[in-house]
Amino acid sequence: MRQEHGSPDSELRYRRVAAELREAIIAGEYATGAKLPPEGTLAERYGVSRGTIRHALAVLRSDGLVTSRRGTPRTVLGGPRAQSFSELLSFTNWARSIGETPGGRLDRVVRRPAEPFEAGQLGLEPGAEVYLVLRLRTLSGEPVMVERSLYPARVGALVAELPPDVVSHTEALVTHGVLFTDADHTIDLAWADSDDARLLECPPGQVLLRERRRTTDPAGVPVEWSEDRYLPGTIAFTVHNSVATSTLGRRHRPGTATPGA
Amino acid sequence: MRQEHGSPDSELRYRRVAAELREAIIAGEYATGAKLPPEGTLAERYGVSRGTIRHALAVLRSDGLVTSRRGTPRTVLGGPRAQSFSELLSFTNWARSIGETPGGRLDRVVRRPAEPFEAGQLGLEPGAEVYLVLRLRTLSGEPVMVERSLYPARVGALVAELPPDVVSHTEALVTHGVLFTDADHTIDLAWADSDDARLLECPPGQVLLRERRRTTDPAGVPVEWSEDRYLPGTIAFTVHNSVATSTLGRRHRPGTATPGA
DNA sequence: AAGTGGTCTAGACCACGCC
């Protein structure tokens, strides 16, 4: 059998299968806890190879929709169907979702050549022009996080033209056709430099919770690299994973930072 | 050519390849920003098929170690040791996967009634018996993390009977039929108490990176609740996520009804 | 023993980036 790659609208088979299965699950065709048909049956039903079915099911599994364990049929998982992704990407949306009022104060925008590390993260050549945007983010007026976002010139030019009082840069970029679809996050510690100390109103050297994030569009082209530094006690990161899937979220911790148990 | 599935220790090819590539990157064989050899070349070099190479590279990609974009060679994204949530990894497996030698020193095992909070996390009634296991974890002999694991009696009894020199409690439990399939993680900061300070050989009050984790079996029954505290600079956590393919993948032109089917 | 998902192969064509 020959595959038909040149489909009219170049629809990908595994995506099509994944979408149909997802709709079937959401439509209730497969209830929570129900068993999915075996891969072989699905392959026959959709007229594709088992490999393609597995690719599609990997997508669903990574969305947390179905289980997968050797020896047993896949089962449908209940739970939140919502996109935790937009919340995770945008500080603004996350803040709103927990009932807080997000704010931001633009500190400065710098247009300069990329350093080697930055160029690597953004997939540019060293020395290519990038925009660095430094902002203080607040919850109900209280300083919470310093955000250093680095954009390639193409995207940065859009950001630089935003009015200074725009709260959500991410939302603004989306309306300009910049898509955020994939992100890699790294979480560890950092110590406040002079910018952090000034904006967060804390002593220099104060320990901070750091999240570095590399975001790409659907084609895998980097659109943003950001380093966010949170005051301790203001936030915790949460991750859920089942076998091979993970969903990142944030959790706000109102009040004071209670030292360890 | 025939694959040899029944390898002596049932080592998985794609994991082996992923581990070797990761070591090569960490060893500096491939510097940050360097291009990886094409998949075909790697397949030949490691004596496996291209599919297996792709499987291995998918692991590295989800660990945030390498890029992947059609048309261009994969490049190395430098960075510190990171613990990925792409797979539900125990400390032991993670250490091995980055080419380090994991170690552990059992400090004490306490059998006592669960406090209210603990009972809630483990789905038990307050006062139910639990086992607290306190261990120092090391990488190549260096103190890295203090692990406080809480088990319900059923599981804890198994742990308590393990020889003190067992490195991976998780693996040991799996062989006893205890399955770990789902986990919720919370990451924030904590400060070293006297136990932490003694085991990690750091001053009390030292800031630590804290991961709290609740793990359940396939049926959703809690099997472990753990609080791990890492010395700063020894670890970073990584998460990858992406937009659900159907949510934003297809755009509707204005004026059309919501796509039902 | 039967059936399931997990791994692996050896081919092929396609879309994309770069020269």
Next chain:
DNA sequence: GCGTGGTCTAGACCACTTC
């Protein structure tokens, strides 16, 4: 045009769970 990674196929065997 050429090389890259992305997709796809049609087989195969293996490990695990369940009956």
